[in-house]
Amino acid sequence: MSACEAGGQWREAMEIVERSRKVTGTPTPTVYIALVRLLLRCGQAEAAADVLNTAIVDDRARRIPGQVGLDVMKQLIAGKCFKRVLEVYRMLRVRGYIGRGRNSRARLTTMVTCYGARAAEALIAWRDVQDIYRLYLADREASGGGEDWEGLGRSLPCVVFRTLYKAKHYEEALPYLEDALSSKKFCNTILINMGINCLGKTKRWEEAVAVFERMPTELGHEPDSMTHGLVVNSLALSGRTEEAIELFDSMCKSTNPIFKSNPPALTACLNSAINACDIAGRWEDALDLARRAEKAGVKPDMISYSTLMNTLCHAGECGRALEVFRKMIKKKLEPGLVSCNYVLTYCSKHKAGMVAMEFLMVMKKAKLKVTAVSYNAVIAALFQEEQYHLVLEMFREMQLFGLSPDGFAIKHCLQACDITEAYDAAAGVVRGLWKTGTPVDERAYTIAFSVLARGAYIGVIEDLMNDMETRGETPGEGCYTSLITAYCKRGEWERAQALFEEMQQAPPEENIAPNQFTYNALISVYTFSGRLDLATQKFTEMAEVGLQYDIRTFVNMILGFAREDRYKDVLVMFQGLENLLSANARDGILVQPRSQTGYRNCYHETLKGCEVEGNWQMARRILKSMHLQSMDVDVVAYGAAIGACGRKGRWKEALEILREMEARDDVTGGEWRKALHLLLKMINSGIEPDTIAYNASISASANCGEWQMALKLFDSLFKAGLIPDARTYSAVMIACFKGHQWQKAMELFLRMVSEGKLPNKQTINILMELLDEAGKFSKRKDDRCCVRCGFSVP
Structure with missing residues (x-):
């Protein structure tokens, strides 16, 4: 071993140790230590880790120094x-080489822990790094702390925070942030930026701004352009738009080279500032900000322009968004398809159809990708702007490029055919959809056939139905209903009835049995064509076959009977409509009528029927219902209701309706005369009116220009023992004003003031106009108003 160690023969040394294990058993710790150090000296760290692992398993007496593992x-x-670092860390921890709570082991435990944490950070092993730090804190507490623990362990909170931040576990990272920031040796601008961003990600924007404010003083680091961008974004999201703009401007004006050294960060900061304006709805500031940034040398990128376009679209400034888009294309910045479609969608919301069409043309000219979503949005925008001919043009162009429209685009196109009375074009739309292979649902077929029915294109409908069967599609109930409607419009009642009976006799599997919509369509056509006998027959038949009436059924019948002046039948039908609406209200069902105009006309015609028949109770109910539904109640409706009350001598009820009518500005002289006649008739009938009734009568006289009648009613009020109020005097003075009777008006005004009743602004203005007209009024510097007859108005 000594020879191998001296010669750096690590492979031979490993073979010797392996043979020794087989022959003599477990080598001594000294042999293992020598082999590990030889491998480390030869740069074989992974092999050293394997040997160390074996040595630690064999070293039950823990005679191998922990420094070897370090x-x-x-x-x-x-x-x-x-990964191998973590393996060694776990082995040292499990075998007790570190973390035994001894002060002599503090440095070793801390260093091993730091290396393990660094490895976990590199692997973004966020669970491991939390476990490592938790065990380290337990070791430190068990040992009683010390300089080695405190000094070497200060980097660990930074490592744990960075690991959790990189793993995007922002909430879990926050508890470690403050310790990481307080570690001055290991805290830097990058770490602070991570902390600010982490606070922003967790919607703690105020705390993010607070960290930014601590940077130059407490934390000892100067914020860079990335820091400013993150803080601007936090200020924007916390609603502090003005501060966000000011911070961006201060950065642009700064001469600090740190800001100019990172152009992408400057651009990101600009994007955050524009987003701040977007959140606050300040599109003018967003435009101005972009101009100032360019002058300061900040280069906007694709995100900058896209954010600016979004800001303008949100504010309804779609035309300005188009200008920004043109500028973007001119700078050769290619916007994303999603961003372009987003702008087009907002054009439809703000009814900017022509702008959307121009935007699409710029996209195509710049050779940007255009999809079905783009065309669908443009078609919707044109439809909202009522550019129906262009809707059809864009739809044809879309089909020419082989793009499949969505359900809304198909619906808009077919409705455009209907509005422009290009009924035959609806058939071309359907056939174009077939040609491009676009799926056509039942709703689209129903709309198309309804449009053709309104134009009474019987032959086209029949051809389309035959083509559907050839394609293997079964025409639905809506197709047959449309064909019946077309027959009726052409006066071919027998063919309509024959087709209707065919629908009734069809097998259930064909699913074309007449339903509520079929009957309503027939009733509508019959009533409009004056065939009330057939309409009534179908109305009765609906109940016999078990179909429920809906709002459209009653509206059609009411309008049909009203055309023939059959007002008794009108009232019966309206009673049925009231019962239906009450039942829906009890069940919590809110049903909107298809045609608001027809629905409103139905109420007006019924009020007219109430006047003819003298049904004052229903007239009052109808007025109340119209108010509850926010329906426009015109003076004709009020007049009909008052007439119904007058026909039955219900003067008090007529007066109540008049009080409502009095508040309106669009009441004509004829309606006021009618109301005044009814009120005078009430007084002559021996009914004792109160002050409010007299006020209404005097107002009616004033609106009719009958100032003499107003004065007579004023005298009658005193004779009846009633006391006039300020409104009474004002009404009489208005009557005198319309009759150019300034002397009478002046007398009434003096009497009013003497009784302690304060005139309102309108009364004083009326008096001044009368006096000015009579040459009895002048203005002085010492008085606001002065009357020459001796009375001064302060």
Whole structure:
């Protein structure tokens, strides 16, 4: 062995030890130690680790010094054999060579622990590094501490924190952060940046900013551009936008070379600052920030421009986003497809169809990848902007490139055909989808056939249905319903009825039996065409076959009866609609009518029926229901309800409706005259009105321009023993104002003030206008207003 050691013959030495084990048994610790040191001297660290492992197993008396293990670990670390380092650490720990709680072992235990932790960090073995540190703390506590423990172990919190950070276990890393920062010898700017980022990742933005503020003083390190970027991001996410912008500006203006030495970090900081503006919705600041950054020498990258575009899109500034995109292309920065599609999607949300189309053209001109998602977003944007002809154009272009539209794009295209009355184009859309192999679902077929039905294209519908059968597809109920509707629009009632009966007699497996939608379509066409007999027949038949009525059923019937002035039937149908809505409300069902216009017209027609039939109870219910549904109640509706009350002599109810009507600005003179007539009729009928009733009557007179009537009603109020309030005086003065009676208005004003009733701003303005018109009003410097007749208005 001595000869091999002297000659550096490590292979021969290993063979000698192996033969010795077989012949004489376990070699002595001295032999093992000599072999390990020989292997280390020859650079064979892994072989030394194997020998050490065998020696430790054989050395039951622990006569091999722990320093040998430390030497092996040191060389393994140098050779980046990190897995073997951990193996040696575990062996030394398990066999008791370290961690026995003795002060004499403090340095050895600490050094072995540090090497083990460094190996775990290199392997990102975050569980191992936590275990190593936990055992080290237990050893230190058992030994009572000491200078060796404290001095050499200060790097361990840094190692544990970095390992957990690299493993992206940010929450678990935080408990070690403060100890890592307090280790001045091992703490540096990189570690601090990791800590700030870790706090940001765990949404502890205020703490991240606090660490940044401690850097120059307490931690003794100057923040670099990466630090600024991380802090700007934390300020942005914590809502401190102004501070984020100021910090970025201060960095740009700084002459410190540390900021200029890392251009990518500067750009990252810019991105964080723009993101801060995005979060706060400050798109103008984002644009200004980007301009200032470029002047300061910061080069925006693809992420900078993409973030800026997103900021502008979120604020609805899609046109400006397009300008940024053009600038980006000019600088030869290629944006990601996801970023482009994101902008296009927001164009549809903000109804910027033309901008979206221009954006797509720039993408194609720059030879960027354009996908079906891009076209779908552009089609949606054009549809929202009501550019229906362009919707059809983009849809055709999409199919030309072999791209498959999604369900929304198909729906928008078919609806565009309907709105532009390009009914026959709907068939071309369906056939184009077939040609490109795009799957067409039942909903798309239903919409397409409905569009063709509105144009009464019977032949086209029949051809499409035949083509569907040739393709092995079965036309559904919606296709047959559309064909029936087309027959009805052409007046071919017999063919419509024959097809309807064919649907009724079809086997269940064909799934074309008439349903609620079929009946509603027939009822709608029948009522619109004046065939109320057929509509009523289908309405009755629905109940007989067990189909439930829905909102559309009742709306169609109500509008049909209203066209024929059959108001008794209108009221019966509306009662059914009320019962349906009440049942839905009890069951928690919220059903939106397909046509808001038809639904609103149905209420108005029913109010007209209430007026004709004198059904004041239903009229009041309808008004209340319209208010609850936030439906627009116009003066015609109010007038019909008042008329219904007046027909049955329900004057108090008419007055209540008038009070609602009085608050509106769009009431015409004719409606006010009608209301005034009803109120006067109420008074003449012997009903004793109160002050509120008189106020409403006087307001009605004022709105009709009847100032004499307003004064008579004012006198009648006193004769009835009632006391006028400020609103009464204001109403009479408004009537005098409309009749240009300034003297009467002035008398009323003086009387009002003498009774201690304070006029409102509108009353004073009316009086001033009247006096100015009569030449009785002037302005002075010492008084705000002065009336020449001797009364001063302060």
